[in-house]
Amino acid sequence: MLDKYTYTEKKATRDGFGAAMTELGRENKKVVALCADLIGSLKINTFISENPDRFFQVGIAEANMMGIAAGLATTGMIPFTTTFANFSTGRVYDQIRQSIAYSHKNVKICASHAGLTLGEDGATHQILEDVGMMKMLPGMTVINPADYNQTKAATKAIADFDGPVYLRFGRPGWPVFMPEGEFEIGKAVLMNEGTDITIVATGHMLWYAVEAAKKLEAQGMSVELINIHTIKPLDEEAILKSVRKTGKCVVAEEHQMNGGLGESVARLLATNHPSPMGFVAVNDSFGESGTPTQLLEKYGLSIDDIVAACQKLNA
Amino acid sequence: MSTDTNKLKQIASQVRRDIIRQVAAVNSGHPGGSLGCADLFTALYFDILDHDPSFNMKGEGEDMFFLSNGHISPVWYSVLARSGYFPVSELATFRKLNSRLQGHPATHEGLPGIRIASGSLGQGISVAIGAALSKRLKGDDKHIFVLTGDGELQEGQIWEALMFANHHKVDNLTAIVDYNGQQIDGSNDDVMTLGDLKGKWVSFGWTVLEMDGHDFDSIKNTIAQAKSKRGSGKPTVILMKTEMGKGVDFMEGTHNWHGKAPNAEQTENALSQLEETLRDY
Structure with a gap:
């Protein structure tokens, strides 16, 4: 079953976002976009050229x-804010908290260049705390899709969803392996069925989890792999059903261990089905300059790190 | 709706009573700025705004008002109740558990008339700009108003918003500054001087008007003038001179009543200075 996950090309998740914005611009006249001086990075050039009256450059x-x-949403428009993940969250946390989350405004906070895979720009821009900040806000939906296709489908889906959403995606070219056009907010995707261990992965780390699962199965381990694109609300049933079967769980994410998906899964299991867990994530550290692959390896987020975490639990 | 000046004065007296009684009942809240803006709010809701107290969030076909300095919620709650948004008796629930009248305005409990939470300062002009852009997109020719405090202008986001409104020619928007010169820790000049405030707004590309926030004719005429600037391609601000605590002699002209409630004796004294023109709740 894992064999079907292969790729012929790499494309950035942010390109999936941009492609979806182009379609939304044509299909939904309530959709408006705002950008803080990063149009090219967010891939929304086509949306802007086709809908100049529905785009607002806000500068830095x-x-x-x-x-x-928040004001646009109050009056019934569907605003998509676009900038890097760092500037979409920590820099504006209080504005999001009061004017968007507490006021329940239908704003889509679209955040590119999340995590270590931003690469050479270094730790100032590599936010690894954004999921934690955003999932703590009551009523906020938090989504971190895995590839180009899933990001494109997620972007389309959140336009039809009423409520504030944090959509996190990234900079680098990345394997395209998920089917086109499939996305249901809050519904996990069961990628592979297995009986020995559950791997839960989100964002870019899902491809690494696929590769790790292939290695583990080659070693004789039966791996159940779950794609959690929606970190909040968490598909608790999907995870519980799996871990009740396998009895152990490794979570892989491009984020701090503190406040990440791993902690959400740990709370779920601790209160419902206490089970041994492993965490493949950044351990209380800032990043640094380097290529995405180098950084994922140095900070313990490689394919082999996922393999090792599973082997340790299954020993 | 149009209301004559004598009637507005009567309503404002009751609004001031409502403010004192709300904060006294729970021994908390912000009477100083609320009293200072009582005349403006009365003029807005009983004369100037084209609004519908049956309330719809989107405000289509209506003027819309946003409050950035949310701590003066008592004055807003009073005029909203007195103009029919919700029962006047509900003012008795201000700041109490399970109330729709939160310490700072919020949409969370569904209070009619409130379109966004405010209290953490500096955010209201941005929100109002968003609403103004939306009206422009929809071809809705109604107007957007936003009130901010003067101390609040120390927030950086304010100046981001001012730059944007000029750049994008948001001229269906009028900002009003409650220019009472006071903030929690003292006068603006003591805490963080605002300097040449008029010059600052002018240099950010705004048309600047000034008015006396305790003179109904000044309020009506200046706001009419502000609305007439539509089509100029420039946003308008009104620097509104007010006196904190206006209407209660011992609260006037000092920052000491920014966020402090009067005790029983002070409450009695304050109410004796304010005629009950509509029924107390």
């Missing part, structure tokens, strides 16, 4: 962007 002023988005 992210706090103002969040407030304007």
Whole structure:
């Protein structure tokens, strides 16, 4: 079953976002976009050229962007804010908290260049705390799709969903292996059925989890692999059903261990089905400059790190 | 709706009573700025705004008002109740458990008239700009108003918003600054001087008007002038001179009543200075 996950090309998840914005611009006249001086990075050039009246350049002023988005949403528009993940969250946390989350505004916070895989720009821009910040906000939906196709489908799906959403994606070219057009908010994707261990992965780490699962199965381990694109609300039933069968779980994410998906899964299991767990994530550290692959390896997020975490639990 | 000045004065007296009684009942809240803005709010909701108290969130076909300095919630709650958004008796629940009248305004409990939470300062002009852009997109020719405090202008986001409104020619928007010169820790000049405030707004590309926030004719005329600037391609701000605590002699002209409730004796004194023109709740 894992064999079907292969790829012929790499494309960035942010390109999937941009492609979906082009389609949304044509299909949904309520969709408006805002950007804080990063149009090219967010891949929304086509949306802008086709819908100049529904795009607002805010300049390097992210706090103002969040407030304007809240005002647009109040009057029934569907604003998509676009900038890097760092400037989409920590820099504007209070604006999101008061004007968007607490006020339940239908704003889509679209955040590129998340995590270590931003690469050479270094730790100032490699936010690894964004999922934690955003999942703590009551009523916030948090989504971290795995590849180009899933990001494109997620972007389309959140336009039809009423409520604030944090959509996290990334910079580098990455294997395209998920089917096109399939996305249901809050519904995990069972990638592979197995009986020995459950791997839960989100975002870029899902491809690494696929590769790790292939290695483990070659060694005779039966791996159940779950794609959690929606970190909040978490598909608790899917995870519980799997871990009740396998009895152990490894979570892989491009984020701090503190506050990440792993902690959400740990709370779920601790309160429902206490089970041994492993965490493949950044351990209380900032990143640094380097290529995406080098950084994932140095900070313990490689394919072999997932393999090792599973072997340790299954020993 | 149009209301004559004498009637507005009567309503404002009751609004000031409502403010004192709300904060006194729970021994908390912000009477100073609320009293200072009582005349503006009365003029807005009983004369200037084209609004519908049956309330719809999107405000289509209506003027829309946003409050950035959310701590003056008592004055807003009073005029909303007195103009029919919710029962006047509900003012008795201000700041109490399970109330829709939160310490700072919020949409979370569904209070009619409130379109966004405010209290953490500096965010309201941005929100109002978003609403103004939306009206422009929809071809809705109604107007957007937003009130901010003066101390609040120390927040950086304010100046981001001012730059944007000029750049994008948001001229269906009027900002009003409650220019009372006071904030929690003292006068603006003591805490963080605002300097040439008029010059600052002018240099950010805004049309600047000034008015006396305790003179209904000044309020009506200046806001009418502000609305007439539509089509100019420039947003408008009104620097509104007010006195914190206006209407209660011992609260006037000081920052000491920014966020403090009067005790029983002070409450009695304050209410004796404010005629009950509509029924107390």
